[in-house]
Amino acid sequence: MFYKTSQKFQKVTKIQVLTLLFILIRTALNLLLVVNIQKIIDYIAEKKHTQLNETLIHITIILGFYGIVLFIAQYFLRQLFYIGKLSIIENLYQLTINKPISFFQKYSHRHLVSNITIDSNKISDWYSQGIIIFLTQVIILVTTLCLMSFYHGIITVIIFTTILTCFFIVKMITKKIARLTSDSQHLFADIHKAISESFDGIFHIKQLQKENYFTNYMSHKLTKQKYINQKIAVYFSLYVSISSFVAFVLPMISLLLSVLFILNSQMTLGAAIAMYSLTRLLHEPIRVIADKLNERDIALQTQKNLHHIYSPTPKISYQSLPELKTLNIAIQSFNYNNKSILCDVFFSLNRGDVLIIKGESGVGKTTLSHLIMNTIDTHQLNGTIMWNDILLNEAVIYNRFSSILKTTQDPFIFEGSILENISLGDIFSQEEMDTIIHIVGLEEFVKEKGLSFNLLESGQNISGGQKQRIGLARILIRKPQLLILDEPTSALDKSLSQEIAKKIIHFTKAHHITTIIITHKEEFDMFARKTVQL
Template sequence: MKKYIKNNWVLLFLTAIFSSLTAIFAVSVQFLKGDVLDYALSNNFDKTIRYGCYLGIFIIAELGFYYLYDMSRGKFAVDSMKKLRADYFDSLISKDYPKFLTKKQGEYIAQYTNEMEIIENQYFGTIPMLAEIIIKIVIVSISLFILEYRIAIITLVLLTLPLYIPKLIEKKLQRAQVEFVDQFEKHIKEITDWLRGFEMIKNFSIERIISEKFRVSNNITMEKNLRKRQINYLTKSISATLSYFSHFIILVFAAYLVLKGDFTAGQFFIAVGMIDQLSYPIISLSYFIQDLISVKPVNKSILKFIDERTVKYADVEIDKEDFQEVIFDDVSFGYENQEHILKNINMRFMKNNQYLLRGASGSGKTTSMNLLLDYYRPSSGCVKINDIPVNEIKNLNDIITVMRQDAILFEDTLRNNLTMYQDISDEKLIAALFKVGLENYANSEKLDMLIQENGVNLSGGEKRRITLARSMLRETPILILDEPLANLDEKNAKSIEQQLISIKDRTLIIISHQFTEMNSFYEVYVFN
């Protein structure tokens, strides 16, 4: 996290300056209060008034600098978080797909919301306050030494006792924080799952069951939250008790100095003010140390995520024009700790030919294409493009376009959903829409139409055809289409089948149960 602090050192420096000025004026206010009291007791009217005016001016200055301190510490926390959030998202977006799949959406959302909030409050929010109170402690302590060295020593010894409490329960604090964060991630993961299945919950009338599941998950999460808070409150009250106790002893000693005649009433008044000035920062110091200790594992997990780069030792780049063939050479594969789904598969996909993958559901057609995309490594055999193993190819995504069974659309215009933010002319987009039978949308006006979240303002078949047009517009040498005819009526399915078969300028790999014209394919691979 030091990097984020360094990036905003100017703001942190300003925070330190403003808090120093606040502390200097706060201490001066205490001295002025004592002076006003002493002049009043000695019936010196003029000086009482004059010092009373100084007191007013110094209080205004203290408040003014405190306001500036608040402004700069707020900006420091916000700017640091802005950069941390940006780094988090950059890291997330740069992960490769298999790495991305190791976490669920809910976990990412929980990291981005809950964990970021913890870091903002307990780290970037705390650092400037820590600086402020350390500065204040130093300035007030020096002033206290100037006033009376014995009071200063006793105060510093006694008031710093609460600082050791958080350190003593460091492990407990961190464990409670980690348990809460993990449980929160799990909770959000479940909620995102239910939100995704909202229609099904309604349709199957399982609201009560889901509510019960929610209650259980929410209770566990809140109990972890409570546990974390309880540890915090316990240490806070031990610290506060110690602090009040110390305060009492110091006051008794100050009163003793007055009785002995070593202190005037005004000096006693100043000392009480100073000790008040010191006890709040010292109690806060113990709270802040507590925050910094408990936030450590959260910082660590976010930084680990940010720094974790997918190390792919791929250094071969294949030019789109140079693509010749894909070879599955005796490939076997099973998902982690599971039986082999693919056993000794041999397939060959040559430049500009059309292939069909058929076979029973669950026979591994999609999995074989995931091996080609290098999402997983075969347990034996090799998948190669132009005789180069796919895991050694750097620009695999420039060579292969894949259209999945689920039609993924962004909440954006139809144009952007087709171009995927690339520069493609409207004429090309309109031609692609015609090809997939979306004549109603094939005009410039409709390209500006807003597609709502998940394409809810479109029919299933329309969504499918938009993603198909999008895939065809991306001119890569290999195009993989997983069930391109799903959700289409007979007439549209027939016409799109014809359109696809007529594609001769790239290698087409279609996974489908619906294609009728087998003879049009160069080869049909059947999975068992």
């Protein structure tokens, strides 16, 4: 799993290397400053004015470079944060969008959106900047301890032993906080859901006078949330206390130990100040390394939780269906989720025929279209769907979507222009576009707004009839061999429905498109070769 995700971070590898390089340069300059400060103090004590002046010049130059390097390192680090996050989102979206339709029937759309937009942060935090920060802090810790041992080995051993103990305690605490925070987030999501559900059912709550019942129900959930928050507060207090100990108390201990060795003439004053400064530098590595190790654990666990997305989709070399000559449907029965949906459905079509399917709601009209397109589980199908001599319900090697297209009652409209919603990035001639706009009755709308008119998400700024006709245009312009229209004019008035129905049939006849129309209305009846009543 690590390898697969790392592959997707090729875009950020260069920035990671540059970030690591400049952070290491910054660290080297930081340690160099400490060494030069130690020299200044010793030169002052020894009254070596010439060396003192030279060292002050060195420090001034180092400080200038330090400011520049610090800016560059922070810039690259911030770039990593954004680019890494976007790379993971792009990767997860690409993997998800290429899954078969059955995948989207198994997992809720909200769940998948959460996986891509929220869970991706937990992965990218580690693989983009997390791993770089971890490596740099380890290097800072090791180099700082090495420099400390140069000044005084015994003090370094004492400080290192204390820090090692603090590190394991901090790591344990951060893991506890991470687990409790996760529990808190899940519980908060439940609270959000409960509030939403109660508002959705506000009429029933009011008429049954159950406000107190739901208030108590919500109070019970909030009490759980308060208990978790209290535990987080305890662990966080311990975390801050240990961090403060490492940041403030430990340097003081280092200084006191140094004073003892100064009194015994085993250290200079400059070395004591250097030890104090270096001990202060150890605070960040101890805290950050522990945090990043937990961040890594969370990233790996999140990847396991996203196994349904990361698991490879079987690669099939699909073939296009041959030219349709006859379509034969012979279904004795079809059950879905152990419920009988279709029974005794028999009909056949020749190329260019028009068939109308009618029936009450819930009798399986749309289900029949799903069976033809293989967008529903066919294991409980007792019957055959024949495309010429091909058993379509078992022929997995054929790409149905290259030959069979269907309009839906609720067309997919995304935020983009009318042209983008129809073409979806494919290239069509102006003549083809004008013809389709005419067929679906959008001429006046396009004349007024233009094909570049921007549609809002779900077509919020257009009418239901306009949405339906844009959906029709998207399918018709692609001239499939088999066209399935599911309630194609349900959102249109009678006059416009009759006009568009006539144009659609004329278009399908001209291009020899076999057409199946699912409808409650009558505008297509006069054009159909046969009608099937379910």
